[in-house]
Amino acid sequence: MHAVRRESRDVDVVDAFVDLQQPDIADVVQQTQGRRIVVPLTLWHDDATAREVHGLASGDADVTVTAPIGPDWVLAELGVRRLIEAGARPTDTIVLAGGPADSERAVRDIGKAARLLSAVWGGRVHVGTTYGGLGSPLAEAIDIARAYQRRVVVSMYALTAPATVRGIGDLGADVVTGPLLAPGATDPTVVSLILARAAARGSWVPVGRDPARGA
Known part of the structure; x- marks a missing residue:
C-alpha cells in the first residue's frame, strides 16, 4: 500500500483489514470523515468481505465500496x-x-x-x-x-x-508459479489498477444479487 500512497495525489490512502489484522476497517471508517472509498484488495467476489464492507456503506452515505481488483x-x-x-x-x-x-x-x-x-x-x-x-x-x-x-x-x-x-x-x-506479486516488491500495473478502482467509485452489487440476471 505504500506504493499506492505514493502515487495517489488526490486522496489519502489508509490501510484497513476485514480479518483479524489491525487496523480493523470498521474502526478506520468510524475514525475518518468525509467521502471515503473502500477498495477491496480481493481477486474475486468474497461474500464475507462484501457483507462487512457493505454493512459499513449502508450506515454511512459518505462511504462507497468499489468492485474488487480482480478478475482483470x-x-x-x-x-x-x-x-x-x-x-x-x-x-x-x-x-x-x-x-x-x-x-x-x-x-x-x-x-x-x-x-x-x-x-x-x-x-x-x-x-x-x-x-x-x-x-x-x-x-x-x-x-x-x-x-x-x-x-x-x-x-x-x-x-x-x-x-x-x-x-x-x-x-x-x-x-x-510464484504469486502475482513478488515478495517485497510492488508492481506499477497493480498500483494503477487499485487507483482506477478508487477513481471509478462504482459500487459492488449487493450480496445475494446476481449481476448477470439483474436481480
Whole structure:
C-alpha cells in the first residue's frame, strides 16, 4: 500500500483489514470523515468481505465500496509473466489455482480469471480452488490436467503466497508459479489498477444479487 500512497495525489490512502489484522476497517471508517472509498484488495467476489464492507456503506452515505481488483486483464498479464518466470512451456497444461470460493459468484469470478489468463497465455487453462468451498477442487483439476500427459503447471492466482502453496506440489503439479506479486516488491500495473478502482467509485452489487440476471 505504500506504493499506492505514493502515487495517489488526490486522496489519502489508509490501510484497513476485514480479518483479524489491525487496523480493523470498521474502526478506520468510524475514525475518518468525509467521502471515503473502500477498495477491496480481493481477486474475486468474497461474500464475507462484501457483507462487512457493505454493512459499513449502508450506515454511512459518505462511504462507497468499489468492485474488487480482480478478475482483470492486468492480473492475467501478471499471471503470464509468472508462468514465463517459472519456466512454463507452450506444451504444458496450465491450471489456475484460486480460492477459497464461498459463493457461485466467486466461482464465476475465478473462472473468468482463468479465461483471461488463457487469452493472454494463448492456450487452455484449467481451474481449481483451494481451501475447500465451492468450485472444482485443485487436486481434481490437476488430476484432469494430468490426463493430457504433459507437464502440469499451476498458476497461483493470489497476490501473495498462500499458506497452502507448499502442499500444491504434493498434488502432482510439476511446476508451481510464484504469486502475482513478488515478495517485497510492488508492481506499477497493480498500483494503477487499485487507483482506477478508487477513481471509478462504482459500487459492488449487493450480496445475494446476481449481476448477470439483474436481480
